Amino acid sequence: MSSKNKIVVLSGAGISAESGIPTFRDANGLWEGYDVMDVATPEGWAKNPKMVLDFYNQRRRAVLDAHPNAGHFALAELEEDFEVSIVTQNIDNLHEKAGSSKVLHLHGEILKSQSSVDENLVYPIDGWEIKWGETCEKGSQLRPNVVWFGEAVPLFDRAIMEASFADIFVVVGTSMQVYPAAQLVDFISENVPIYVIDPKKPDMMGQKYDFHFIEKKASEGLIELKNILLKN
Incomplete structure (x- = not known):
């Protein structure tokens, strides 16, 4: 000890x-112009996964540039x-x-991805992007390794x-x-x-x-x- x-x-x-x-959300429940419910919930992911991926790809790019x-x-x-x-x-x-x-x-950690069917499958991301069509070993689309509202x-x-x-x-x-x-x-x-x-x-x-x-x-x-x- x-x-x-x-x-x-x-x-x-x-x-x-x-x-x-930028901080997570302002008083209007927006995160950089996006409704939090669209980009930070399982429901938002189910509705428009490509938009959610793009949103976090842009956030990830900003994180990689930050000091x-x-x-x-x-x-x-x-x-x-x-x-x-x-x-x-x-x-x-x-x-x-x-x-x-x-x-x-x-x-969670934005510089990692996770399986969309098994939260225990987590992977480092090479660069700033999770691409549509990139899958985990169980064949499911990779998503950001971020805890969303409701999870x-x-x-x-x-x-x-x-x-x-x-x-x-x-x-x-x-x-x-x-x-x-x-x-x-x-x-x-x-x-x-x-x-x-x-x-x-x-x-x-x-x-x-x-x-x-x-x-x-x-x-x-x-x-x-x-x-x-x-x-x-």
Whole structure:
């Protein structure tokens, strides 16, 4: 077992937004002009799989061109002094690009494909495109390896396990409105400090927790947090 204190980070779209990756959806339920229900549900896939493939191919292209920002690097640098485990709602690979070694993708990974009949068949994608007609070993069309609305979140139990062992918990780039991820705080041990980085202080439920708010955007806030933790 590591003798280092364990930091568990729940990260969301706000940290990737600073690297130029648009956040998942705006107030109208749109994602870059598309109705979320058309491109992020099993029903949307059943209705128009070619459009869904094209949508994620374009997102994947943007991810491949994106670079980690100071927030991603601050988290990676914390591994020198802490055991750091990142549970992310993001489907990009910016945490890994920055050097973080332990990243759990709750909502899947856009740089991988999966079988449309067996979620356990997952493959790396060479380049930016899943082509229509590309199939898994069972002969079904490959789809993005992304958890859509209405689908189970298979890695949530592992995320709960990570949260339950946290000595310090960090929330960054997420409004804590997306479930089940928002429930992770319920599995943190009592008296574990929770640092919430958000330019607009979110309404965090359950004041029994030891909340510390850093009202800054993700990159600035994570640099500040790193300095706080290293001082302590």
